[in-house]
Amino acid sequence: MKNLIVLSGALTVIMLLASCGSSDDSTTTQVTTNWYEDTDGDSFGDPDSHFIGDQPDMSWVSNNTDCDDTGPNASSRFPGNAEIPDGIDNNCNGEVDEDLLTVNNCTELTAIDLTGRSTVIITDTSAWMVGHAACIMVSENTIVTWQGNFNAHPLGGGETPTADTTSPITVAASDSGSSPVDVTFNDSGDYPYYCLVHKTAMQGVVYVR
Numbered sequence: 001m002k003n004l005i006v007l008s009g010a011l012t013v014i015m016l017l018a019s020c021g022s023s024d025d026s027t028t029t030q031v032t033t034n035w036y037e038d039t040d041g042d043s044f045g046d047p048d049s050h051f052i053g054d055q056p057d058m059s060w061v062s063n064n065t066d067c068d069d070t071g072p073n074a075s076s077r078f079p080g081n082a083e084i085p086d087g088i089d090n091n092c093n094g095e096v097d098e099d100l101l102t103v104n105n106c107t108e109l110t111a112i113d114l115t116g117r118s119t120v121i122i123t124d125t126s127a128w129m130v131g132h133a134a135c136i137m138v139s140e141n142t143i144v145t146w147q148g149n150f151n152a153h154p155l156g157g158g159e160t161p162t163a164d165t166t167s168p169i170t171v172a173a174s175d176s177g178s179s180p181v182d183v184t185f186n187d188s189g190d191y192p193y194y195c196l197v198h199k200t201a202m203q204g205v206v207y208v209r
């Protein structure tokens with residue numbers, strides 16, 4: 001410890017000497033720090049308002065990922081912010097009110113999390129109606145099985161009442177009896193479905209993540 005103090009004392013002397021003796025070749029330090037203006041004060045800078053050098057003032061920050069720094073809603077819009085249902089893109093991911101959009105009476109946020117399971121069963125007695133487990137989230141490559149009386153409750157993919165012919169959810173028409181419908185969801189996405197007869201009473205969404 002004693003040695004350290006002596007050393008640091010010596011260093012100070014050397015530095016003082018150096019600064020005294022080198023007044024005419026005082027080095028102009030090349031400052032190359034990038035600064036971005038943060039007009040809305042959310043600590044995320046505007047990539048289009050760029051300055052190189054010493055930080056002009058506290059309204060300039062090193063971050064350059066703000067998606068809205070000067071608009072009327074600027075302070076409610078920055079990366080990592082919580083998305084709330086207000087018609088604007090709060091988290092700067094390019095999507096407005098995602099996770100909160102209601103499709104077939106489901107939202108991603110309220111879906112029952114069944115991720116990590118390889119198989120999931122949806123039956124028309126316990127899960128086809130909202131209030132049961134009609135809105136579910138599963139992992140990619142999960143096999144979801146619909147069970148029930150498809151004569152009474154034919155199944156179709158899509159946002160009710162419009163059939164989506166690109167949906168991987170197989171149509172179980174009203175003459176298909178009670179044979180279970182297995183659908184393997186290989187790709188992440190939102191897959192709404194509904195009963196082709198009870199279009200607004202029986203509906204749901206499989207969120208694959």
Ligand SMILES: [Ca+2]
Nearest residue numbers: 038042044066
């Ligand atoms: Ca900002």
Ligand SMILES: [Ca+2]
Nearest residue numbers: 089090091095
């Ligand atoms: Ca968003």
Ligand SMILES: [Ca+2]
Nearest residue numbers: 084086088097
């Ligand atoms: Ca929003």
Ligand SMILES: [Cu+2]
Nearest residue numbers: 153195198202
């Ligand atoms: Cu039905």
